[in-house]
Amino acid sequence: MNKNNILLEVKNLTASFEIPDKKTIIPVNNISFTISKNETVGFVGESGSGKSSLAYCITQLLAKNAKIIGGSIKFDNQELINLKLSELQKIRGAKIAIIPQNPMSSFDPIYTIEKQMNEMFMNHLKTKIDSKKSELFQKIKELEKTKEIKSLDEQKKISLEILALKKEAKNYTYNQSIQLLKLVGINDAEKRIKQYPSELSGGMLQRVMIAMNLICEPSLLIADEPTTALDVTVQMQIITLLKTLQSKMHMGIMIITHDLGIIANMCDTVHVMYAGSIVESGSTEDIFQNPKHEYTKKLMLSTPKFDTEKLESISGYPPALSQLNIGCAFAERCEKCMEICLKQTPFIFQIENNHYSTCFKYLYEKYKNNHDELKKILNLNGIK
Ligand code: SF4
Incomplete structure (x- = not known):
């Protein structure tokens, strides 16, 4: 990497x-x-x-x-x-x-999935949501200003645009939630978002959690x-x-x-x-x-x-963490345990x-024909 x-x-x-x-x-x-x-x-x-x-x-x-x-x-x-x-x-x-x-x-x-997702948005992205909403409201204001000097037909068009923007601002987190639910493969996201956790299967809840x-x-x-x-x-x-x-x-x-x-x-x-x-x-x-x-x-x-x-x-049980002693923690369960495993704490190599x-x-097997090198590695790790 x-x-x-x-x-x-x-x-x-x-x-x-x-x-x-x-x-x-x-x-x-x-x-x-x-x-x-x-x-x-x-x-x-x-x-x-x-x-x-x-x-x-x-x-x-x-x-x-x-x-x-x-x-x-x-x-x-x-x-x-x-x-x-x-x-x-x-x-x-x-x-x-x-x-x-x-x-x-x-x-x-x-609470419904929608409410819980909404809360997550507000907890983590309140500033981003607020600025997105104020951006939308700013657009609405500008459109309202231009509307006054336009022809009747154009005014109608602008009113529709304003309505859509107001809806977008109101439903901003809802729409974001729907997008995310679709991203994680929830079918019928618009129905699921209105449901309570108990109405969803384990797999679906895991997807919602993701x-x-x-x-x-x-x-x-x-x-x-x-x-x-x-x-x-x-x-x-x-x-x-x-x-x-x-x-x-x-x-x-x-x-x-x-x-x-x-x-x-x-x-x-x-x-x-x-x-x-x-x-x-x-x-x-x-x-x-x-x-x-x-x-x-x-x-x-x-x-x-x-x-x-x-x-x-694997026979036996992992040791209680309160009872860890010197030596390899797996020693009691290990069929290949050697004397050193009981007396020295292993190190990473x-x-x-x-x-x-x-x-x-593994270390002993690797260096079975090179005792000097084995000794050197052990010494370097504080084992005499
Ligand atoms: S051989 Fe020794 S160090 Fe390796 S797992 Fe068994 S007890 Fe632990």
């Missing part, structure tokens, strides 16, 4: 949560990555791997008991950490939009489990929709998911997360064709494929190009 196209640059981001009994957990641990324009970057891992917390760190919509304790989040070269709330609000929802994990519950059941998030034409769209709770056909439609919108609007997309199928269909780059850390990163091809971390390999084997006879599950992993097993 072209460096000049980088939208989001996250470096060594670490966040902590205070939980009862004065315990601290680290759901986001020393995370670094970038997202460029037109790029789709996926974060995959089991529940509790820190994927959603990462998304909420970026938008700084963290719970009260959570805080960012280190690192940097640069969006369009502007540091977001410690940015004034008023400045942050100009970016959040406008330049960075987030489709939440359960969009169905993000709608207010007592439309609402496009109101400000964001340059980065974060989708947190965008197709959970949708059936397979609708999932595919939503994925296709996001890709189509991306090619029209050149957005960067960050996808948070536990579903490798979505990653395979959508992403250019993948980060595999486990216990709050990125354990492997690479192009989608690298991760699917050539996984190097034992956890990634297990994830692949637990995903259904056409030619899979038997699916493997390059495999080739943009492919990175933290698995000791």
Whole structure:
């Protein structure tokens, strides 16, 4: 990816949560990555791997008991950490939009889709709407002035023009909403906009949620489990929709998911997360064709494929983030675990190009005939 196209640059981001009994957990641990324009970057891992917390760190919509304790989040070269709330609000929802994990519950059941879209417009684009309306009213004024000196026929024409402009000013946000609903593939948009959320299917609500998030034409769209709770056909439609919108609007997309199928269909780059850390990163091809971390390999084997006879599950459970010790967090579940995995915390190293992993097993295999080089790499990372 072209460096000049980088939208989001996250470096060594670490966040902590205070939980009862004065315990601290680290759901986001020393995370670094970038997202460029037109790029789709996926974060995959089991529940509790820190994927959603990462998304909420970026938008700084963290719970009260959570805080960012280190690192940097640069969006369009502007540091977001410690940015004034008023400045942050100009970016959040406008330049960075987030489709939440359960969009169905993000709608207010007592208001129509039109009212909820209208509110979104007023929250984010009030100034633009006001200036568009005053532009229309200015035109009306000018037409009214010229009307006085015109012939009767021309006066009639001008009156019709004025009427159309008044209608346009009155229905400005409605028309914009209809356009957006059509853009996301809602058929019968004029009927749907008058309906309540409970009258729409899950797939349709997801499309409306995407439309609402496009109101400000964001340059980065974060989708947190965008197709959970949708059936397979609708999932595919939503994925296709996001890709189509991306090619029209050149957005960067960050996808948070536990579903490798979505990653395979959508992403250019993948980060595999486990216990709050990125354990492997690479192009989608690298991760699917050539996984190097034992956890990634297990994830692949637990995903259904056409030619899979038997699916493997990953035995055990991810560790509680409050109980992370020295060593590889996956060690307890890993069949390839070695002595070093229990005594030393893995570090990230390059495999080739943009492919990175933290698995000791791969490192030891790679340098099995070059112990000096292995020792050098370990030493460089503080392991004697
Ligand atoms: S570092 Fe060790 S324990 Fe962790 S995944 Fe690799 S082999 Fe398994």
